[in-house]
Amino acid sequence: MNDVTTPGSVFSLHYLRAFSLFCIGLVTLCLSSSGYGQDPLPSWNEGATKTAIIAFVTAVTDKDGKDYVKPSDRIATFDNDGTLWVEYPMYTQLLFAFDRVKELAPLHPEWKTKQPFKAVLEDDMKTLSASGMKGVMEIMMATHSGMTSSEFSEQAGNWLRNTQQPRFKRPYAECVYQPQLELLGFLRSNGFKTFIVSGGGIAFMRPITEKAYGIPPEQVVGSSVVLEYQIKDGKPALIRMPKIDFIDDKAGKPVGIQKHIGRRPILAFGNSDSDMQMVEYTTSGKGKRLGLFVHHTDAAREYAYDRKSHIGKLDKALDVAKENGWIIVNMKKDWKQIFPWKE
């Protein structure tokens, strides 16, 4: 330190000053690129919801605070349909199944006269709807099994990337909510591991989750068919069998979480009564927890539906949210922008 105090060392003083400024600049750059000093959730309007989310993340990452959670326990789970991407007026995976029926029809001439396939081919939604869960399952099995895992992955991925959602005129893979993309990123930049826990098919979602949400295939939990290992044309392959393996919905969600993740999340985000058990399981753990539901209230920019909807019904959760400390995110009020593209 003697160097800089000698009269001759004016240049080194300059140098030191420049170096100090450089250091300050570097620190500023690091802090700003790690999210400090800029809004981590720009598509969320200011208000109680945004404040609660940021307060939660701040609390669990504050090493000196009473609510600190070590990084390995920072698990966040998100439902997919209606929570991360559009589910209305019909679940995306069902629309994919209908399109596959039409595509496969030439190989199945009997479908022209056999329900529920006939109804799909004729766009007869009334008959299809009357066929109920049994009809839907028949369509799902006919379109979701019999091929290898890689073949199905390609079919689903291509369809999601190339089929337009009719209202928004964007591929389904892009009909994702911008505020949620920001939240996923904000959580990850704070040491969280983010997972999808959806009633939808695990194999249907995986081809696009990495690009759409930054979530790799191994962090996707969903419903599945039984897989069978076979040597097909001399090559090992996994064949999708026409049999349900697991339904990752309602009380199945905490089970799916334990199967795949092996620990209880500290944050869970859903949008319908089907997510109640996941949120209940999450928020009943020890320490600070956060449970949230998207409430679709915005018919102008997206859709408005809740208690009486056949898709993504949100009813009981609305009733018990307050007493359980769950946050109901009001899409119209809380989200400044809905989609990644300009509306």
Added chain:
Amino acid sequence: MNDVTTPGSVFSLHYLRAFSLFCIGLVTLCLSSSGYGQDPLPSWNEGATKTAIIAFVTAVTDKDGKDYVKPSDRIATFDNDGTLWVEYPMYTQLLFAFDRVKELAPLHPEWKTKQPFKAVLEDDMKTLSASGMKGVMEIMMATHSGMTSSEFSEQAGNWLRNTQQPRFKRPYAECVYQPQLELLGFLRSNGFKTFIVSGGGIAFMRPITEKAYGIPPEQVVGSSVVLEYQIKDGKPALIRMPKIDFIDDKAGKPVGIQKHIGRRPILAFGNSDSDMQMVEYTTSGKGKRLGLFVHHTDAAREYAYDRKSHIGKLDKALDVAKENGWIIVNMKKDWKQIFPWKE
């Protein structure tokens, strides 16, 4: 830059030189901590096996090479019993089950006269062995179901951390192979995600995999019982049911991999014929792949068993290894040190 060329700036020159040395030190530190210039596998003896492993990792991480694999596809799967930890002379999980039977016996007076429990309580291995798979399953269900996931996790974790392997006089959780710990670390430092894919119970392994191997619970694939979500004493809990959900063994391993990971590994490491399908599935994918088997050849330092063993039988895999390009790791020859502690 003018500063340092003026005659009066001798001190700043000193300062610059010191700063340069500091920078060089920093770079050296970074390089050495990232593994360059030091042996990444010190417990592996020099030879064809070690060379092949290092060559593989170098090839798939060389951005300009023809065998480059992007980080998200660098998936490595490891069997557990006999590959990462000791399995001989009896699978660890079975020993845990026997101990649990003894612990639970006061609650089950009928076990004193009821097989196969009677045999366990009397250490009568002959009768137990004669009870076959049916007997084993009865013992497994009696000791592995009926409690919550968290209760079981605590039971398994405590047992693994506190019960000594009789020969090595170390807790089972520490009877892990040092060369494999180094390999796991070497792979991860080269952008791989490492997974366990074991016939053992997923819930049995998870309590210790993070500490023992640096592998978090969500990267463990294994056999499982059915879980049920229930509200128990007013609290949501996952109850372990006396029913097999999935057997992650043999042809089940590629299925377990697809269920949990959703992509084909590029490296798979096993030690018995039960790992053949996992290794076959892995090495039959496109691009550069590596399949390996530990061959237990070291009765002096660990155990020697293969073609005729009832535990970890390695027979067919030995026959087809060469034609399939699989590497047989000769424990005695290839491993300089077996365990993390000094032998």
